[in-house]
Amino acid sequence: MVLHFIGLLFGSKLKFLQTTSVLVHGISVSMILLSAFAPISLFFMLTHSIYKFILLMHVLFFAFSGATGLFFIKRNFTILRELEMASLPQQNTDVNTRSDARILTIWMLLYMFVGTQMAYILSPFIGTDSTFMLFNGSDNNFYTYLLKQLFG
Numbered sequence: 595m596v597l598h599f600i601g602l603l604f605g606s607k608l609k610f611l612q613t614t615s616v617l618v619h620g621i622s623v624s625m626i627l628l629s630a631f632a633p634i635s636l637f638f639m640l641t642h643s644i645y646k647f648i649l650l651m652h653v654l655f656f657a658f659s660g661a662t663g664l665f666f667i668k669r670n671f672t673i674l675r676e677l678e679m680a681s682l683p684q685q686n687t688d689v690n691t692r693s694d695a696r697i698l699t700i701w702m703l704l705y706m707f708v709g710t711q712m713a714y715i716l717s718p719f720i721g722t723d724s725t726f727m728l729f730n731g732s733d734n735n736f737y738t739y740l741l742k743q744l745f746g
Contacts, residue, residue, distance in 0.1 A: 596701070597613060597617070597697070597698070597701045598610055598613040598614070600697055600701070601613070601694065601697055604694070604697055606694060606697075607678050608671075608674055608675075608678065612674055616667055616670040616671055616674065617667060619666060619667070619670060620663040620664060620666045620667035620670070621663060622663075623659075623662055623663045623666045624659045624660055624662065624663030625659075627655075627658070627659035627662055627663075628655065628656070628659045631655040631659070634651075634655075635648075635651070635652065635655070638651065646743055646744070649740075649743055650744070653740065656710075656713060660706065660709060664702050664705070664706070667698075667702070668698060668702070671694070671698055675694055710736045710737075711735055711736050713736070714735065714736035714739065
């Protein structure tokens with residue numbers, strides 16, 4: 595809900611429930627897409643595909659699902675902002691729109707950065723070791739690990 599409170603600081607008129615519903619909708623779209631990709635993942639895992647291929651495939655699935663969810667979040671916030679602007683007198687609408695767009699873009703970048711690292715740390719399902727672990731205990735982060743797997 596950081597997005598909502600930062601938006602309030604910069605003059606957004608959206609209500610807490612509006613912000614929450616837009617974010618939940620975007621996360622739900624991502625979750626539904628990831629669920630749809632699960633049978634494809636399962637097929638390649640059962641056919642004993644190469645670990646690097648499965649890793650890259652999962653990164654692409656998560657990136658596509660996350661980007662689609664963020665697209666819906668941005669679109670729905672744009673619709674709400676337009677409805678808000680239509681109900682207000684024409685004063686500083688360009689400034690508010692640019693400010694809201696900047697805040698949303700910064701929040702989306704932060705959301706992607708934190709989401710990739712969280713997915714890496716909480717990755718007990720796919721790994722080179724067959725033992726179950728709740729947290730990935732390596733000293734790497736997602737980006738260094740991915741570069742090492744792809745190029746090293």
